[in-house]
Amino acid sequence: MKEIKVLGSGCRNCEVTANAIALAAQEAGVQIALQKVTDIAEIMGYGVMSTPGVVVDGELVHAGSVPGPDQVRAWVRD
Numbered sequence: 006m007k008e009i010k011v012l013g014s015g016c017r018n019c020e021v022t023a024n025a026i027a028l029a030a031q032e033a034g035v036q037i038a039l040q041k042v043t044d045i046a047e048i049m050g051y052g053v054m055s056t057p058g059v060v061v062d063g064e065l066v067h068a069g070s071v072p073g074p075d076q077v078r079a080w081v082r083d
Contacts, residue, residue, distance in 0.1 A: 008038045012048045012058035018071050019057040030081045037081060
């Protein structure tokens with residue numbers, strides 16, 4: 006099971022990102038552990054200066070914008 010974290014303050018873009026990841030996982034039939042991280046210290050620990058950020062299995066894979074559908078599908082598949 007993949008562990009995916011969405012880093013951000015809970016803004017609209019962060020919610021859109023989290024929802025897109027959940028939907029992509031559901032469509033792919035893949036189980037994920039999706040966590041929303043709003044703690045600024047933890048977000049900064051990943052080096053994210055602009056949210057939303059996405060961490061997959063401990064590795065920062067995206068930051069600063071809403072990811073595209075193809076990116077999201079790749080994260081839940083790989």
